[in-house]
Amino acid sequence: MGMAAEDYSTLESIRHSGGVRPDNTWPSNRRHAAAVARFAGQEGIGLVTFHAGFLPQRRDDPGRSAMLDRLRRIADIFGEHGVDVALETGQETAETLADALAQLDRPNVGVNFDPANVILYDAGDPIQALCRLAPHVRQVHVKDALPADSPGTWGTEVAVGAGAVDWDAFFAQALAIRPAVNFVIERETGDDRDGDIVAARDLVARYLSAQ
Numbered sequence: 258m259g260m261a262a263e264d265y266s267t268l269e270s271i272r273h274s275g276g277v278r279p280d281n282t283w284p285s286n287r288r289h290a291a292a293v294a295r296f297a298g299q300e301g302i303g304l305v306t307f308h309a310g311f312l313p314q315r316r317d318d319p320g321r322s323a324m325l326d327r328l329r330r331i332a333d334i335f336g337e338h339g340v341d342v343a344l345e346t347g348q349e350t351a352e353t354l355a356d357a358l359a360q361l362d363r364p365n366v367g368v369n370f371d372p373a374n375v376i377l378y379d380a381g382d383p384i385q386a387l388c389r390l391a392p393h394v395r396q397v398h399v400k401d402a403l404p405a406d407s408p409g410t411w412g413t414e415v416a417v418g419a420g421a422v423d424w425d426a427f428f429a430q431a432l433a434i435r436p437a438v439n440f441v442i443e444r445e446t447g448d449d450r451d452g453d454i455v456a457a458r459d460l461v462a463r464y465l466s467a468q
Contacts, residue, residue: 258293258307261285268378268409275348276310277327278320290331298338304395305335306343306369314353316360325361332363341365343395347374351386358393367395370431371443372422373402377412384426397431399457400443414446417457428464 261282264270273279277286297305309328313321328344335342346354346368358366368390372383380386387394401420405412418424431438442457444450 258290258305260307260310261289263308268411271348272311276308277324277331278310283327287327287330287334291334294335294338294340297335297340302340304341304343306345306396308348309344310348312349312353312357314349316356321357325357328361328366329363332361332366336363336365341367341395343367343369345369345374345398346371346386346390347378347380350381351375351389355389355393368393369396369398370394371398371400372427373398373400373414373420373443376402376404376421377414379405379408379412383422384430387427387430391430391434394431394434394438396438397440398443399440399461400445414444416444416447416453417442417460424460424464432464432468 260276262274262279263276264274274282277283293305296302310324312324315321332342342365344354344358344366349357354368358368370387370390372387375381375383375386399417401415401417401422403413403415403420414420431440440461442454442461444453444457447453
């Protein structure tokens with residue numbers, strides 16, 4: 258589920274425009290969430306994922322309280338249709354996200370874990386983040402990235418296997434999650450996206466067959 262007017266030009270622009278954080282886009286995002294929830298419920302889609310936006314680290318931050326109120330509203334809208342939601346990782350540390358989920362206190366809210374986003378946003382180590390968030394993970398993105406050359410700038414998405422994700426360690430943790438989760442390949446850049454997706458599929462298949 259996409260949010261209105263998100264600007265991914267820079268880390269700073271998405272920090273201010275992403276997810277449910279902006280006040281000016283909240284009414285349209287709320288309406289959009291209601292429409293998506295109705296559709297998902299009608300079509301038997303059990304999980305919808307989206308970016309919440311940058312969650313402030315401190316519990317006493319007014320911006321965090323406002324975002325959690327909006328996320329509760331979205332969770333309840335989806336819950337009315339029997340649909341779970343998952344917040345995609347990367348825009349804050351795993352510790353901040355885990356703490357926010359505890360505050361959120363909605364059983365139908367989990368995590369869509371993207372190891373590349375943790376690298377792209379410079380939000381920690383993806384394996385450590387997966388270990389911390391494992392109890393909440395509902396879905397996993399298979400995507401790879403290299404860290405930024407300088408602080409405050411984007412890292413670089415690359416083909417799976419060409420980046421900084423330790424896939425042996427990653428799958429050791431991800432395959433232990435219960436109930437088992439789906440692995441969804443995501444490739445947003447590159448000159449041969451089809452080929453990269455096929456290579457990622459083959460990598461996932463190798464780990465699954467080794468179980």
